[in-house]
Amino acid sequence: MSNLTTxxxxxxxxxxxxxxxxxxxxxxxxxxxxxxxxxxxILPAALFLLVFAVYPVVQLVRMSLSDVRVDxxxxxxxxxxxxxxxxxxxDGAFGGVIINTVVFVAIVTVLGLVGGLAAAILLAPTxxxxxxxxxxxxxxxxxxxxxxxxxxxxxxxTQGLFNxxxxxxxxxxxAVPFLFDDRLALVSVALxxxxxxxxxxxxxxxxxxxxxxxxxxxxxxxxxxxxxQEIRHVIIPxxxxxxxxxxxxTVVYGFRSFDFIYVMxxxxxxxxxxxxxxxxxxxxxxxxxxxxxxxxxxxAVLMVLVLAVIYARNVRQEEK
Amino acid sequence: xxxxxATRTLTTDSPRPRRAPRKMxxxxxxxxxxxxxxxMYAVPLLWIVLTSLKSPSDVIGSQSSLxxxxxxxxxxxxxxxxxxxxxxxxxFVIAAGTTLLTLAIAIPAGYGxxxxxxxxxxVILGALIxxxxxxxxxxxxxxxxxFGQWGxxxxxxxxxxxxxxxxxxxxxxxxxxxxxxxxxALEEAAxxxxxxxxxxxxxxxxxxxxxGIATTGTLVFLLAWGEFLYAVNFxxxxxxxxxxxxxxxxxxAFGINWPGLMALAVxxxxxxxxxxxxxxxxxxxxLTLGAVK
Numbered sequence: 001m002s003n004l005t006t007x008x009x010x011x012x013x014x015x016x017x018x019x020x021x022x023x024x025x026x027x028x029x030x031x032x033x034x035x036x037x038x039x040x041x042i043l044p045a046a047l048f049l050l051v052f053a054v055y056p057v058v059q060l061v062r063m064s065l066s067d068v069r070v071d072x073x074x075x076x077x078x079x080x081x082x083x084x085x086x087x088x089x090x091d092g093a094f095g096g097v098i099i100n101t102v103v104f105v106a107i108v109t110v111l112g113l114v115g116g117l118a119a120a121i122l123l124a125p126t127x128x129x130x131x132x133x134x135x136x137x138x139x140x141x142x143x144x145x146x147x148x149x150x151x152x153x154x155x156x157x158t159q160g161l162f163n164x165x166x167x168x169x170x171x172x173x174x175a176v177p178f179l180f181d182d183r184l185a186l187v188s189v190a191l192x193x194x195x196x197x198x199x200x201x202x203x204x205x206x207x208x209x210x211x212x213x214x215x216x217x218x219x220x221x222x223x224x225x226x227x228x229q230e231i232r233h234v235i236i237p238x239x240x241x242x243x244x245x246x247x248x249x250t251v252v253y254g255f256r257s258f259d260f261i262y263v264m265x266x267x268x269x270x271x272x273x274x275x276x277x278x279x280x281x282x283x284x285x286x287x288x289x290x291x292x293x294x295x296x297x298x299x300a301v302l303m304v305l306v307l308a309v310i311y312a313r314n315v316r317q318e319e320k
Numbered sequence: 321x322x323x324x325x326a327t328r329t330l331t332t333d334s335p336r337p338r339r340a341p342r343k344m345x346x347x348x349x350x351x352x353x354x355x356x357x358x359x360m361y362a363v364p365l366l367w368i369v370l371t372s373l374k375s376p377s378d379v380i381g382s383q384s385s386l387x388x389x390x391x392x393x394x395x396x397x398x399x400x401x402x403x404x405x406x407x408x409x410x411x412f413v414i415a416a417g418t419t420l421l422t423l424a425i426a427i428p429a430g431y432g433x434x435x436x437x438x439x440x441x442x443v444i445l446g447a448l449i450x451x452x453x454x455x456x457x458x459x460x461x462x463x464x465x466x467f468g469q470w471g472x473x474x475x476x477x478x479x480x481x482x483x484x485x486x487x488x489x490x491x492x493x494x495x496x497x498x499x500x501x502x503x504x505a506l507e508e509a510a511x512x513x514x515x516x517x518x519x520x521x522x523x524x525x526x527x528x529x530x531x532g533i534a535t536t537g538t539l540v541f542l543l544a545w546g547e548f549l550y551a552v553n554f555x556x557x558x559x560x561x562x563x564x565x566x567x568x569x570x571x572x573a574f575g576i577n578w579p580g581l582m583a584l585a586v587x588x589x590x591x592x593x594x595x596x597x598x599x600x601x602x603x604x605x606x607l608t609l610g611a612v613k
Contacts, residue, residue: 037517041432042444045425045488052463052485053451059462073465122354133358138604139596140361144546146564147585150571151368154578161367195360200607207608256455258549263571277455284461285553297458308450 057301063294070288077291084295093271094279101255101275104190108254111194113246116201117239121231123202124209134206137199145196149263152192153179156264179265182272189264189273193257201246208242209235241314248311252304276300368589372582379578394583403559403566404587410476411545411562411588417480418544419537422491425484427533430495431525435504448489456486456549464553474556482550487543491536494606498532499525535606538599542592563588 064084066077088094119137123130140148155161156178166172178188216234225233236243256277261267267274267282274282277300284293371379373390398404433441463482464473472478502525510520526533551565558569567588570581596603 038432038435039440040517041428041521042436045429045492046444048425049451049485049488052481053459053489056459056462056466056485057454059466060458063462063465068465074468118353119357122350122357129354133354133361134604135600136358136361136365138600138607139593140365142542142596142603143589143592144548144564144567146546146548146567146571147368147589148364150567150581150585151364153571154371154582155364155367161363199361203604203607252453256453256457258455258457262549263568266572277457280455280461281457281549284464290461290465294461297455297461300455301458304453304455305450308446308453311453312446312449 060294060298060301063291064298065295066291068290068294070290073290080291084292085299087292088296088299093274096271097274097276097279100186100271100273104186104193104257104273104275105251105254107187107190108193108197108257109247109250111191112197112201112250112254113243115194115198116246117205117236117243119198119202120205120209121235124206134202137202141196141199145259146263148196149192149260152195152260153264156188180269182269185265185269185273189260190254192264193254193260196260197250197253201250204246205239205242208239212238241317244314245311248307248314252307252311255300255303255307276303368582368585371578372586374579376577376579394577394579395587398580398583398587404584406559407561407563407566408587410560411564411591413476414479414483414551414562415541415544417476418483418487419541421480421484422487422540423533423537426488426491426495426536427526427529428521429488429492430532431499431521431529433492434496434499445493448493452489452493459486460549460553463550467554473554474560476560479550479554482554483544483547486547486550487540490543491540494536494539495529495532498529498535502528531602532606534599535602538595538603539606541595545592 063077065079065081067080067083068077072078123134123137157163158175158177160178162178163172163175166176167174177184179185212235216238217230220230220234255275257275258277258281261273261275261278265273267278271279276296280293280297280300282293283296284290287293372394373392374388375391375393378388433444459482463485467473467478467482472481506524506528507520510524515523545562546564548562548564548568551562552568555561555565558566561569563584567581567584570576570584
């Protein structure tokens with residue numbers, strides 16, 4: 001499900017601007033007097049989400065302020081205020097989990113954006129090969145995360161492809177513990193996450209590059225710009241707004257990443273690959289301390305709220 | 321015909337000339353880098369398939385060996401296991417059920433939000449973005465408790481509802497631009513002819529937005545097919561697991577039978593491959609929708 005955030009809800013602005021057949025008069029008519037009858041169409045989704053999305057968040061808040069274990073999950077929650085949060089911060093591992101989260105998100109975001117842009121530049125030309133490679137990338141993105149996670153767990157294993165290559169080429173004397181080393185494991189899982197997000201970012205960047213006016217490239221060519229200068233002075237500035245939106249989307253994607261951690265390391269060794277959302281899951285469903293898990297998950301939710309505000313601002317600026 | 325025009329406007333139509341990128345980077349460096357990119361994504365897929373065709377003893381020796389005697393034992397074993405068919409059936413029921421339910425509520429909502437211009441719209445859109453960004457682990461904790469109370473644990477219906485709640489915000493946000501691309505004048509013409517709102521929606525808007533519906537439906541199906549966190553936690557026994565959850569449970573086990581696991585991964589991916597083959601163009605354009613300015 002980690003694919004989820006990667007879908008851009010930013011489609012609206014592009015369309016709004018070119019609503020060609022839409023005169024001011026017609027807009028007034030449809031949104032004026034009887035315009036709000038369209039709210040009726042929103043009702044089923046609104047009701048559904050109230051019950052199955054809003055209410056769960058309310059329960060999450062209540063749970064985070066209570067002592068909830070397996071035996072009293074159904075009823076009789078004892079209100080304990082901020083005790084769960086205090087217990088979390090008092091736990092020595094919590095600070096490490098925050099650091100893991102920051103490192104993880106940083107790697108996924110930087111590689112996701114740089115790799116996405118690089119792939120987009122390589123695949124922007126029309127033609128058979130760029131087209132086929134792009135399709136391959138999007139297919140990998142569309143595969144269930146469990147499939148991608150399990151193949152990488154296999155490839156990065158002690159006797160996996162990478163270790164065999166490294167030892168055969170003499171680059172390593174013994175197998176590299178990609179998923180078993182305290183530090184390396186986090187980097188490995190983050191790399192795999194970047195690998196999956198690059199196709200999506202490439203697709204979005206590619207559309208932005210294709211939209212750059214041809215004159216810009218011609219002008220830079222007349223000025224004798226090299227391809228590298230063309231990337232630096234034409235492409236990167238032109239796709240700035242896309243970069244802003246993709247940055248927030250990729251940060252959120254990395255932050256809420258769950259599937260690859262679950263499949264590849266399950267947060268280990270120790271808590272080496274445990275990020276904040278994963279910690280909440282482990283506390284609730286492995287240690288059965290639902291109150292503590294809920295408080296951790298709530299901290300994660302609050303962080304996402306901050307990111308959502310940044311995102312909404314960027315999108316609104318785009319619409320102007 | 322008009323559908324094509326509408327989607328065109330949405331995705332590819334640009335008033336600016338687009339010839340520049342075509343000539344760009346037609347040099348050997350770019351060619352080499354493209355091969356690297358290709359290998360980065362093709363090799364892992366190739367390895368899934370190769371490993372699934374090995375015998376377990378070949379894998380223990382060297383997992384990266386290219387020389388081995390192919391065998392379809394892993395597939396035979398996997399497919400002769402009755403549990404796999406249950407899992408496959410579960411995957412289809414859950415993914416199809418989620419797609420239908422999500423589309424049923426997200427299509428009208430996307431239309432409504434495309435046509436109402438008020439403060440309410442802004443608030444709802446903001447809420448949808450937030451819900452789309454929430455970590456799934458923050459939903460699974462309260463939903464487990466709520467479903468326990470309502471007797472929805474261990475049922476396909478419960479899982480379909482949970483997946484729908486997860487994917488609806490995304491589906492609505494994706495549907496909305498497709499409806500916005502349809503000129504209001506078309507609706508007004510139909511209304512002048514005496515059609516009701518619902519009639520206009522059904523007979524005018526739905527056919528015009530069918531590319532958007534197909535794109536959204538495909539993506540929802542893909543995501544529901546791959547979802548495993550709810551499945552692993554809301555089904556109390558592995559008997560009801562869909563393929564993705566079955567696969568996740570195998571991977572985290574000790575002493576993994578890699579060929580068997582990779583065969584399971586291939587079996588899980590084949591429906592995705594088929595769907596992808598038929599909908600790639602839609603997916604590519606639907607996903608880039610957000611970026612075309």
